[in-house]
Amino acid sequence: MKDLTYNQAYSQLEALVIEIESDAIQLDTLADKVKQANALIQLCEAKLRTIEKEVNDAVNTKNKG
Amino acid sequence: MPQKIKLSELVDQIRGTLQQQFAGEVFWITSEITNVKPQDYNRPYRFITFIEKEGNATRAQINGVFWSSALHQIDEFERITKQSFVSGLELTCKVRVSFNNRYGLQLEVLEIDCSYALGxxxxxxxxxxxxxxxxxxxxxxxxxxxxxxxxxxxxxxxxxxxxxxxxxxxxxxxxxxxxxxxxxxxxxxxxxxxxxxxxxxxxxxxxxxxxxxxxxxxxxxxxxxxxxxxxxxxxxxxxxxxxxxxxxxxxxxxxxxxxxxxxxxxxxxxxxxxxxxxxxxxxxxxxxxxxSFEAELIDLKERFFDRVKSLMEEANSDLNDMKRLVKSLSPSAILNRGFAMITINDRIITDPAQIHEHDTIQTVLRNEIIHSTVTKKSPHERPDL
Structure with a gap:
């Protein structure tokens, strides 16, 4: 999950919402879905507020060069 | 020995002649300017050079000056046209021919036409x-x-x-x-x-x-x-x-x-x-x-957890309904409401055909069991049952 982009994580979350909004949702799987959703939300929030390592690396290389 | 005059006398004569010739006259010209130096704020004037070229050849060249009364025209020009006042610019301006004993022949700029530059x-x-x-x-x-x-x-x-x-x-x-x-x-x-x-x-x-x-x-x-x-x-x-x-x-x-x-x-x-x-x-x-994308994320998050909450509430309420139903269907609940249950040898009788005349039956009520012998069987016609 770590390798997802913001957009991918967002789309997955969207899919989860649509899934649990459908009538076919199995209660047994709900705990699992909540866990997944929480992880995706955290990932998106983290992406907004931290710069990934590769970005920093690119910036540093440029400034040195 | 030829007659000599002082430089200032000659210069005065030139100035006089020019003044006589151009007295009170102004001209509008359009010309490229050059030799434009940054404004020196210690000097209340600014020198430039007007130049007219044809190909690489210079056809005419003359010094120009903005005296202090016209200096604001340069600021105006820059403000209105958003162009820097620099060499190479083509300027349309009103000038007067003047001669200064120290600086010589000059075109004195009185006014700049910004509309020309803007156009x-x-x-x-x-x-x-x-x-x-x-x-x-x-x-x-x-x-x-x-x-x-x-x-x-x-x-x-x-x-x-x-x-x-x-x-x-x-x-x-x-x-x-x-x-x-x-x-x-x-x-x-x-x-x-x-x-x-x-x-x-x-x-x-x-x-x-x-x-x-x-x-x-x-x-x-x-x-x-x-x-x-x-x-x-x-x-x-x-x-x-x-x-x-x-x-x-x-x-x-x-x-x-x-x-x-x-x-x-x-x-x-x-x-x-x-x-x-x-x-x-x-x-x-x-x-x-x-x-705006985080706001969408927050919306999505709320939608998700609202749905989880309502799913849990629904399940809970379904379960409660079921509990109530099960409870109301239990034999004790039925007996409490005044109904009776008939058994023979501890077997619940649901079909009257299982009971025959002279059988010993038990009628189970809320608190007591009544033991009796069947004396007669007959169908009933009570539509309310």
Missing amino acids: KIELQRQQTIDRLVTENAATIKSVDGQFITFNNSLRLPDLIQRIALITAPNSDGQRDFNKEIQNNKHEYAFAVTEYLTQIQGDNAHLLILQQLKLIEQSKEQFDLVAIVRGGGSQTDFKPFDEYELCRYTAAFPIPILTGIGHDRNTSIVDLLCHQHKTPTKVATYIIDRNF
């Missing part, structure tokens, strides 16, 4: 736009007075973090942009890579072009390019109206946002990219865009 800039600008549209059909289209370009059609990423910033070193634009970006109240993280260059002056468009080419070499590393500079009436558009720079920005593979400090006017680069007027506005736009 010329507008004409040049229109010619550049026409050429851009004609020669770059693949990347620039003009639709109802708007320009649809390769660059301004690029989709901005939902989450903007990696910014290439083109700006002048130690400039207001650089400061304003970085301050807004780094101190954003949502604490979004941004990586700003600065590409510093001169952003005004004769060669500025080439220097900006150079920086764009550098950025293009590592285009995967950036979400967008911001070109910013501080405002002020003295700044001119010239670099951003230059054909080569315009053409390059229109076809540039990363979205370009401009904040080049003009509230009323628009350069051609602005028309071809995403215009946001000032450095601060570019930064605010980027932050707001991230915020």
Whole structure:
């Protein structure tokens, strides 16, 4: 999950919402879905507020060069 | 020995002759100016040279001067035309022929006609736009007075973090942009890579072009390019109206946002990219865009957990209904309501055919069992049962 982009994580979350909004949702799987959703939300929030390592690396290389 | 006169006498004579000839006369001329030096604020006047060329040959050249009473005309010119008062400019102005004992023959500038300069800039600008549209059909289209370009059609990423910033070193634009970006109240993280260059002056468009080419070499590393500079009436558009720079920005593979400090006017680069007027506005736009996507994320999160909550509530209430039903169907609940149960040898009788005359049966009531022998069986016709 770590390798997802913001957009991918967002789309997955969207899919989860649509899934649990459908009538076919199995209660047994709900705990699992909540866990997944929480992880995706955290990932998106983290992406907004931290710069990934590769970005920093690119910036540093440029400034040195 | 020839008769001699003093220099001042001769100069006086020249001045007298010229004054007589041109007394009270003013002329409107259009001429290129040269030898324009930066204003020395210790001197309440400014010298220039008017020059007329034909090819490489100079056909006429004469000194010109703005005395203190006309100096404000230069500021006005820069303010109105957004052009710097520099050598190479073509100026239309009202002049008087004058002769100064110390500085000699001069054209004294009384007034500058800004409308001429404005008209010329507008004409040049229109010619550049026409050429851009004609020669770059693949990347620039003009639709109802708007320009649809390769660059301004690029989709901005939902989450903007990696910014290439083109700006002048130690400039207001650089400061304003970085301050807004780094101190954003949502604490979004941004990586700003600065590409510093001169952003005004004769060669500025080439220097900006150079920086764009550098950025293009590592285009995967950036979400967008911001070109910013501080405002002020003295700044001119010239670099951003230059054909080569315009053409390059229109076809540039990363979205370009401009904040080049003009509230009323628009350069051609602005028309071809995403215009946001000032450095601060570019930064605010980027932050707001991230915020709008975070708002969507928050919405989605609420939708998810609302649904989880209602699913749990539904399940709970279904379960409660079931409990109540089960309870109301239990034998004790039925007996409590006044019904009885008939058993034979502890077997519940549900079919009357199992009971025969003379059988011993038990009638089970709420608290007691009544033992009895069947004396007679007959059908009943009570429709309410």
